[in-house]
Amino acid sequence: MALDIEAIRADFPILARKVSGGKDLVYLDNAATTQKPKSVIDAMTRFYEQSNANVHRAVHTLAAEATEQYEAARDTLAAWFGTTRNNLIFTSGTTEAINLVAWGWARANLGKGDAIVITEMEHHADIVPWQLLAEEKGIEIRVVPIDTSSDTLDMEVFAASLPGAQLVCVVHTSNVLAVENPIASIIEMSHAVGAKVIIDAAQAAPHHRIDFTGLGADFVTISSHKMCGPTGVGCLLATTEAIAEMQPFMAGGDMIETVTMEGSTFQSGPPKFEAGTPKIADAIGFAAAADYLSQFDMTAVQKHIRSLAQFTASELEKLDGVTVYGDFKPSEGGGAVSFLHATLHAEDLARFMDAGGFAMRTGHHCAQPLLAAYGLTSTNRVSFYLYNTPAEAQAFIDHLAYVIERFG
Numbered sequence: 001m002a003l004d005i006e007a008i009r010a011d012f013p014i015l016a017r018k019v020s021g022g023k024d025l026v027y028l029d030n031a032a033t034t035q036k037p038k039s040v041i042d043a044m045t046r047f048y049e050q051s052n053a054n055v056h057r058a059v060h061t062l063a064a065e066a067t068e069q070y071e072a073a074r075d076t077l078a079a080w081f082g083t084t085r086n087n088l089i090f091t092s093g094t095t096e097a098i099n100l101v102a103w104g105w106a107r108a109n110l111g112k113g114d115a116i117v118i119t120e121m122e123h124h125a126d127i128v129p130w131q132l133l134a135e136e137k138g139i140e141i142r143v144v145p146i147d148t149s150s151d152t153l154d155m156e157v158f159a160a161s162l163p164g165a166q167l168v169c170v171v172h173t174s175n176v177l178a179v180e181n182p183i184a185s186i187i188e189m190s191h192a193v194g195a196k197v198i199i200d201a202a203q204a205a206p207h208h209r210i211d212f213t214g215l216g217a218d219f220v221t222i223s224s225h226k227m228c229g230p231t232g233v234g235c236l237l238a239t240t241e242a243i244a245e246m247q248p249f250m251a252g253g254d255m256i257e258t259v260t261m262e263g264s265t266f267q268s269g270p271p272k273f274e275a276g277t278p279k280i281a282d283a284i285g286f287a288a289a290a291d292y293l294s295q296f297d298m299t300a301v302q303k304h305i306r307s308l309a310q311f312t313a314s315e316l317e318k319l320d321g322v323t324v325y326g327d328f329k330p331s332e333g334g335g336a337v338s339f340l341h342a343t344l345h346a347e348d349l350a351r352f353m354d355a356g357g358f359a360m361r362t363g364h365h366c367a368q369p370l371l372a373a374y375g376l377t378s379t380n381r382v383s384f385y386l387y388n389t390p391a392e393a394q395a396f397i398d399h400l401a402y403v404i405e406r407f408g
Helices: 005-009 038-051 061-080 094-109 128-137 155-161 183-192 240-244 280-293 298-316 346-355 368-373 390-407
Strands: 088-091 115-119 140-144 165-171 196-200 219-223 234-238 256-259 264-266 322-325 336-341 361-363 379-383
Touching (some): 094 165, 094 219, 094 234, 115 128, 298 322
Parallel strands (some): 165 196, 196 219
Antiparallel strands (some): 088 234, 256 264
């Protein structure tokens, strides 16, 4: 079923604002963060106005309401992601979720001589924690390169990197190239050699209905703010086996069973990894975002953003001096389009576009190794979501053509 884009746009208050001297906002930085529907904003406001209290700590009315809403959010999200509440750990986002796996699982279970496989396509959050751990523990890091001729991972090198590996770390969908990796094959091949798999699904969850149980990965990391939810919250989905093998990442209140001056014991399951006062309102907003997305066919959402990306990439390639990065022929993939102009500096171009009301991204996108593989230090990037329209994509192309003609 086709999306009613105009009705969707009415759900997002910020899309009605003016920018840059009264111009209409055209928001094309969705791979960085998405905008929030009023239902998410209202859910968080309602909590603060009516039920604000700490969770798990008191029996008064507000505390009971806060705890009920917080744990209901866990249930909602677990159902949305195809798992149970015992397999969903709240985090501050994908970055903390990956670090939780690095320090909670890998640090406790890997040592000198063990190997971790990562790819050249990863976000820095899925590279740096493993480098730090490798330096501390003497672990080998095996890097799977990207084939720049096809904009895909070199799967022959991937297969050759697996024997003897204990952990495989791979991004589901690239935030630079919008390429969707063969996740099912990667999980199957990794498990065949006894390696656990962590999937960075930050760029996939906004337009895929992640089914953790069906996917079969050991860990999946997700950020709320890229799928209509608030910033500062996300989750780690982990198998029961993996959770049992993890040690606490942070220690403090709420994750303990007993504390004496001689030692402490810890809770089991997700509470073991949720020390301190959690992001209560943000978790409620995260669940509200899942509720909002539940009204849509996520296949239609993916088709919509991919078609906008394909159109934009095709039109960009017609402009003098513009190079597009990524293969937009496949129907699978995300809604990001990275490009560069031969003479206009990426940051200058972004400022010219902002003056026209177009919000886009410039820089290395926290993916410096990937850009280095292409001989780049930065690109411009536009990225689409369910509320963007073909008219916005065309307006972007038209204004870019004007900027190039005038300043290029």
